[in-house]
Amino acid sequence: MLGNVEMRSVSPVFVGRADELAVLHDALSRAAAGEPQALLLGGEAGVGKTRLVEEFATAACRESTVVALGGCVEIGADGLPFAPFSTALRSLRRQLPDEVTAAADGQEAELARLLPELGEAPRRLDGRHDEEGTARLFELTARLLERVAADRTVVVVLEDLHWADASTRHLLAYLFRTLRRGRLVVVATYRADDIHRRHPLRPLLAELDRLRTVRRVELGRFNRAEVARQLAGILAAEPDPTEVDEIFERSDGNAFFVEELAVAAQEGCRTGLSDSLRDLLLVRVEKLPEDAQRVARIVAEGGSTVEYGLLAAVARLPEDDLIEALRVAVGANILLAVPDGDGYRFRHSLVREAVSDDLLPGERSRLNRRYAEALEADPTLVPADGRATRLASYWYHAHDAAKALPAVLHASVEARGRHAHSEQLRLLERAMELWDAAPDAVRDGLRPVDYAEVYPPCGCAPETTPLRYLDLLAEAAVAGRLCGERERALKITKRALHLLGEDGDPLRAAWFWVQRSLLVQGLARGDGWKELGTAQKLVRGLPPSEVHAEVLAMAAGWSMLHEPGPEALSDAQRAVEYARMVGAEDIELNVRLTLGTLMVDAGDTEAGLAEMYAVKEQVEKRSLATLVGRSHVNLPSILEGVGRSREAVTVLREGLEFTRKMGLSESEAWVWRNLSESLFSLGEWHEAAEAAANAMRRQSARPCGGGAQQLADIERARGAVADAARLLADARAFYGTHDPQPQNDLPLATLTIGVAAAEGRLLDARDELRQALDSGFPPGTQRFAWPLLLAAVIAEADARGLPVADEGRAEVLSGVFETVKKLTTGAPVWVAYEKWVRAELHRAEGVLEPGTWSEVVTAFESLERPYDLARVRHRLAEALLVSGADEEGRDRATELLRLAAAVADHLGARPLADSVALLAQRARLTLARAPEPSAPAPSDPVEALGLTSRERDVLRLVAVGRSNRQIAEELFISPKTASVHVSNILAKLGVSGRGEAAALAHRLRLFPPGAGERLPVGGSG
Structure with missing residues (x-):
């Protein structure tokens, strides 16, 4: 009975695509030579993108290339944050466990936001949002891939970009812009016919098109000859020319529709087919037995992939009947077993979409409710990193506000913890939509401590205080700012301030005005001072609080950059005092950097620098990412400002190590900029130019x-x-x-x-x-x-x-x-x-x-x-x-x-x-030194300068920019002894500083190239 249904519809022969494969293989060759490659592979649904990728991956594996595949996951029209990257990294870890472990060394906790197997991602307990968290995660991910691909060629394939969540799109854009080294190929596929004018992927494609490092490959439809070859592979026989003409005309060269029409023709349904190819897809499903059809409908509404245990809980069929239904659906090439898991998916998303669209509205709600109930009853049915998002989606599409609101809020917390702020914002907006529809008892049972990270006005919320609508607005405003949706965030702050009105909580209002200040600056609509001034007026005269401290700290920081002076110094001092009173240690450390800068500006140089050095030491011990970056930017800037360039370079070199290790890409850029300035002052212009270029x-x-x-x-x-x-x-x-x-x-x-x-x-x-x-x-x-x-x-x-x-x-x-x-x-x-x-x-x-x-x-x-x-x-x-x-x-x-x-x-x-x-x-002056006629010139130019053996070694290190401490370490002498040697050298050379000594050594070619490397120890002191 099932003989015709079980017929294989996928051609065992790979047809055409020679040009596209050539582009992919060329990218593989370039990557093998150490030049990372980025490709975008587009084409309409069913045109053969996945088959092309499979063919390329198979060929790459034959060349000992490591291939990791990840796909964007769609759940009820919602994307799962970072899903393709998480899947691809999981695959890399499975294939290269030692290499991935080594590449992630020291940053496991941060990278666990994408790959939970690496450890437990840190959660902030101080109510302070992580300003650079997303950028840090992106930088660490890019560097992880570069390190894994340092000694072997790696291909990462990210499929179905048209379903990608915003965070995935942002990470992909960052990766394509910043890949600089490694034997790495990144291929991202997308469905071109779905990218309508307002599709969120469209701006990304336009942006990536402007990058010279990204190649676009557009997959076209088959011509008639290629359709004939495909049919021959499917039928295992030469097709009838008339049949080829008919199928080519009806499919218009779309590879997937060629397969479907070939199967339908073999089943004798040629004359009874609807003119709609989408109906053709349903005809094949409707030919399945009733249980198999039912399972297909359940899988269609569960997402792009459904785990077997979850499917069994929702289907509520006897296990033998369920397995038989799945066997029939798989045999008919409607469903496929997931290769690396225990779930099922449709062989082609077009079929899933057709089945899902054919569901009745009540049927869809009922299936989503059963998914949600099954997942609540046994959360282990799905992987942990997607559980919260899927549960929120199921309850939302089940139209149950009482269940959906807490589930959506919990999913927003999970998204925030992964720095997926775009998804966090979308979920918070969904929570706002559900807020009034949810029963009072449900809303009263929600607590800020569970769902909010920013707690205006007091930095924390008692467990007995219910979550307020304004708390959602506060979370959404920060999420919007952190993910770049500043316009949306600005509207949210406007709405919040309108709700607060003139008689609202002044601390909470001040907090929202601080957010508006940051947003106005981010949108290039002003310097943000007007908004900060409003916040200052609101907190003036109020008891100390975290918001009060933050407003003063922001004002002091703004004044430091725009109008430094006594008022800014006073604001910084009060901000430190308030932060200490309320125990806001992060605010205190941050504003102490500002205070140190303003103290130096006011003439109290040593005390100001001591304050900044103390903060630097504390934030390094605690690994406070944002403050580590700022301390290694601001402190050396102030050192340079008072002429202590060599000392600034030492701090900046440390800063490069810290910012690279912690993935602080923006802070690293500022460190490079400041390093360039200090190196320029020291006369090391070649290195200064390199630093500026970095x-x-x-x-x-x-x-x-x-x-x-x-x-x-x-x-x-x-x-x-x-x-x-x-x-x-x-x-x-x-x-x-x-x-x-x-x-x-x-x-x-x-x-x-x-x-x-x-x-x-x-x-x-x-x-x-x-x-x-x-x-x-x-x-x-x-x-x-x-x-x-x-x-x-x-x-x-x-x-x-x-x-x-x-x-x-x-x-x-x-x-x-x-x-x-x-x-x-x-x-x-x-x-x-x-x-x-x-x-x-x-x-x-x-x-x-x-x-x-x-x-x-x-x-x-x-x-x-x-x-x-x-x-x-x-x-x-x-x-x-x-x-x-x-x-x-x-x-x-x-x-x-x-x-x-x-x-x-x-x-x-x-x-x-x-x-x-x-x-x-x-003036008729001769600048070249004339040789002394009374004595022959020494054969060794260093000897001619009267330098001892030890002084020769010291000068060699001075010439390559070593400090006294570095010279002492390399020659196994004390820094004081190194200082004495340097002073003697300067006197003998008749120069006033190390830079001149280095210049003279280079000019006279005292040392051959490479002589500044590690020296043999010995000789007299």
């Missing part, structure tokens, strides 16, 4: 702006003015105009002045200076103000004598002079800059006084800033020569120019090198 490779706009700004600085100093101008424009675009901050705007203004002056646009440089002077320099901005003033007066001094420069110069110089009198110095580096600016002011007026420039040189000789020192040495030499120096003075000028030339050559600072050479030529 900052620009990240996804966040502002770190990219910082990286572009740093590269522009380097290119300007090297004389590549056109490149500097282009990078300056890039930096401005990255920063935007909606949220001006001195730390961004002033360096950009300095660059603008420098580029304009280099291009001969003095009037444009003056306009930029005038705008900066009009805006003023609040406390804490001196680190940006001094370079800006210096660039302006250098431009004026260099343009002296040009007709365009005379008019207006006096006004410009007067404005700078008045600003200099008011600007804070404090740190030695800014004392040096003050002397330099004053000397340039004199030069702009035609006065070159050797005594003045000698003071500037002396000020910079105590600092490790070789480029700046070389520039002021050049000016001192010029002053000596212009003043009519005697022979001794000319000798001194020659030595100064020789040292400046060595640094300029080493750094590639062409404008400085040209200026030094031109001055030497005009």
Whole structure:
């Protein structure tokens, strides 16, 4: 009876697709060579995407490639968060257990959000949401895949992207944008005919199309010859040409419909078929026995895959009858057993959709209720990572608000714990929809402590307090902000504030105004101060609370970036005090970083740095991800601001290790940006350029702006003015105009002045200076103000004598002079800059006084800033020569120019090198050292400098940038002894700092390439 029904409809012969397979195999070859590949495979339903992937995977496995498949899971039109990634990672772990374990080492808890088998994901117990949690999870996932694919080729296939949840789409986009290394191929498939104009996958496809690293493969339908070959494979015989013509015409070349029509024709149903191909799919199901049809309908409503135990509980058939029904459905190629599990799915989703659409409304609700009841009775029927979402979906589609509301809320908590904030937001919006429909007794039984992570206004909620609608709004506002749905989140905060009204809870209202401030800034609609000001007014005069502390902390942080000063310092101090009173340790640590910064800005440098170092130590011990990132960004920034660049580099190197290990991609980008700035100050320009480029490779706009700004600085100093101008424009675009901050705007203004002056646009440089002077320099901005003033007066001094420069110069110089009198110095580096600016002011007026420039040189000789020192040495030499120096003075000028030339050559600072050479030529000075005629030159250039064996080893390490501590560790001596050796070397070389010593060593080629690697120990101390 079942003979015809059990006929195989899948062709054993793989037909066509040569071009598409060639693209896939080319990607595999490129990946095997270490170039990760990303492909999008699209095509209409039934066109053969899965079959193509299976063919490719089979061929890849024959080449010892590891293939991991994961599919997006649909449950009643809901996607399961991260389902394809979880399935693929589970497959990788099963095939490569040791490799995955090693790749996840140290981050098992975070990665457990995607792969629970790695451990238990951490849950925050302090009521504070994780601002960088999603980005951290994405970064760790990308790096995990790169590490697993480091020594072997790995193919990850993610199927049915048209069903993907938003979090899966975001993770896929992140992965495609950031894959940089590893023998990895990622293939994602989607159903092209389902991607209508408003489908959520459409924007992602458009975004990925713009990436040069992503290839799109569109799978077309079969032509008539290919249909004939497919039919021959299905029928195991050459088909009749008339039959081929008819099936080709009816299927229009769709591979799946060719199969279905072939089976129908073999069963003798050709003349009785409906014109609708969808009806054709139902005809095949309706030919099954009644029990098999019933099981098919149950499976269709259960999701894309249904576990056997759950199916048995819902079907309520005797086990023998159920197995027989399944055997018939599988034999008819309607259902398939899941290869890696104990469940069943439809062989093709088109059939499942047809069966599901054919269900009656009451029938659908009843099946969802039975699924929900079965799952509640035995939660072990489905995997743990999908249980909450599936239960929520079943109850929701069963139209039972009393059961659905708590299930949906529980699913939202699970989604939040996995950083699937898009799904969390969708579930919370569903909970809001169910809120009024649920009975009062159900709502009163819900507790904030179970379902809410943010608890305005007091940081915690008594267990006796019922969950309120405003709690849902608070959760949804944060979820919307964290997943990038800022418009939706803004509407939610507006709704919450409307419900609170004028007489509502001021603390809760203040909390929502803080959220609005963050959202306004995120949407580039302002700087957020108006909203923060409203929050401050609401909490003023109220007893200490967590919200009060957070509002003060936010205000202090905003002021630190925009308007630093006494008021910001006061806000930070009160925020620390309030946070301590209410036990909000995270807020306290965060605002203490702000407080330390403001203390340094106010002149209390050592105390401020001590505060920041103390916070850094605490957050490292506790592995507080967000604060670890901020401490390794803000602290070195302040160190650089007071001229302690070498110390800043040490902290930044640590920061790279921490941020990489913890997956803090945005913080890592800021660390790279700040590292570039400090390396530039230290004269390590090649490494500075690499660090800036690394900052620009990240996804966040502002770190990219910082990286572009740093590269522009380097290119300007090297004389590549056109490149500097282009990078300056890039930096401005990255920063935007909606949220001006001195730390961004002033360096950009300095660059603008420098580029304009280099291009001969003095009037444009003056306009930029005038705008900066009009805006003023609040406390804490001196680190940006001094370079800006210096660039302006250098431009004026260099343009002296040009007709365009005379008019207006006096006004410009007067404005700078008045600003200099008011600007804070404090740190030695800014004392040096003050002397330099004053000397340039004199030069702009035609006065070159050797005594003045000698003071500037002396000020910079105590600092490790070789480029700046070389520039002021050049000016001192010029002053000596212009003043009519005697022979001794000319000798001194020659030595100064020789040292400046060595640094300029080493750094590639062409404008400085040209200026030094031109001055030497005009003064008829010879910069090359003449050999001593009285004695033959030593064959060893190091010996010629009078260095001992140990000093030779120390200089070799200085030349590659080692610190005293690193030198001591490498040579097994004490840091104090290393310091003494360095001092002796500087004296013998006649240089003032380590940077000059390194430059001289490179210039004289004292050590062969690679000589800076680990040295043999020994020799005298």
